[in-house]
Amino acid sequence: QVQLVESGGGVVQPGRSLRLSCAVSGFSFSNYGMHWVRQAPGKGLEWVAVIWYDGSKKDYGDSVKGRVTISRDNAKNTLYLQMNRLRVEDTAVYYCAREKERWLPIFDSWGKGTLVAVSS
Amino acid sequence: DIQLTQSPSTLSASVGDRVTITCRASQNVDNWLAWYQQKPGKAPKLLIYRATDLESGVPSRFSGSGSGTEITLTISSLQPDDFATYYCQQYKSSPWTFGQGTKVEIK
Numbered sequence: 001q002v003q004l005v006e007s008g009g010g011v012v013q014p015g016r017s018l019r020l021s022c023a024v025s026g027f028s029f030s031n032y033g034m035h036w037v038r039q040a041p042g043k044g045l046e047w048v049a050v051i052w053y054d055g056s057k058k059d060y061g062d063s064v065k066g067r068v069t070i071s072r073d074n075a076k077n078t079l080y081l082q083m084n085r086l087r088v089e090d091t092a093v094y095y096c097a098r099e100k101e102r103w104l105p106i107f108d109s110w111g112k113g114t115l116v117a118v119s120s
Numbered sequence: 121d122i123q124l125t126q127s128p129s130t131l132s133a134s135v136g137d138r139v140t141i142t143c144r145a146s147q148n149v150d151n152w153l154a155w156y157q158q159k160p161g162k163a164p165k166l167l168i169y170r171a172t173d174l175e176s177g178v179p180s181r182f183s184g185s186g187s188g189t190e191i192t193l194t195i196s197s198l199q200p201d202d203f204a205t206y207y208c209q210q211y212k213s214s215p216w217t218f219g220q221g222t223k224v225e226i227k
Contacts, residue, residue: 037164045156045164045207045218061215062121095163105211106154108175110163 002026002109004096009114016086022079022096022111030054030074033099035107036081038092038116048094049081053102064090086118122147122210126219132227139195141222143208151187152212158221159204167206168193198224 008020036048049060049070069082093115097107123146151171156164166175168184181196208219
């Protein structure tokens with residue numbers, strides 16, 4: 001069955017960096033666009049980033065643009081999110097999510113999420 | 121960016137009630153709108169996409185209607201498993217945005 005497992009979250013000081021990973025299984029990873037979506041504690045959902053199935057295109061939400069890089073390794077079935085210059089307001093559960101179909105940015109499979117807490 | 125506003129923010133209802141949640145967009149999204157259900161501590165679950173299409177495995181008591189700037193999610197007969205928070209999401213244009221959520225509580 002489809003599985004997405006995030007890792008790499010933790011407590012980090014403002015201004016530092018963190019790399020999140022999302023290991024997937026149960027589907028052909030290289031055929032799907034992948035996204036990161038985050039949720040601050042007690043708040044709603046916020047789309048963070050997308051990477052096309054082949055890595056050829058990336059796009060970012062306004063609040064993270066310039067500080068975050070999404071990447072993927074199709075040979076390792078793994079999605080990444082490199083987060084730099086972290087801010088307190090980046091504190092959230094970060095979910096990786098699969099597009100339902102190529103180029104259709106709705107999310108039919110999600111991981112359980114990894115918590116990033118930015119605090120001094 | 122397209123802003124989505126859901127109403128109500130909180131809804132108190134009983135098992136068996138018909139429930140309607142509205143998602144209003146700041147710009148026309150045509151029918152490029154999805155609905156998700158999220159329970160505490162869990163990831164969201166896709167319910168409906170393209171405003172009216174039911175995701176596989178989702179009970180038929182869930183339905184979507186509308187297009188343009190006002191789209192609704194209806195639960196025809198609320199079941200105990202349906203008490204959760206519901207989010208709409210537009211995919212008309214990037215950045216893909218979500219509504220603020222509607223919490224459906226037990227009355």
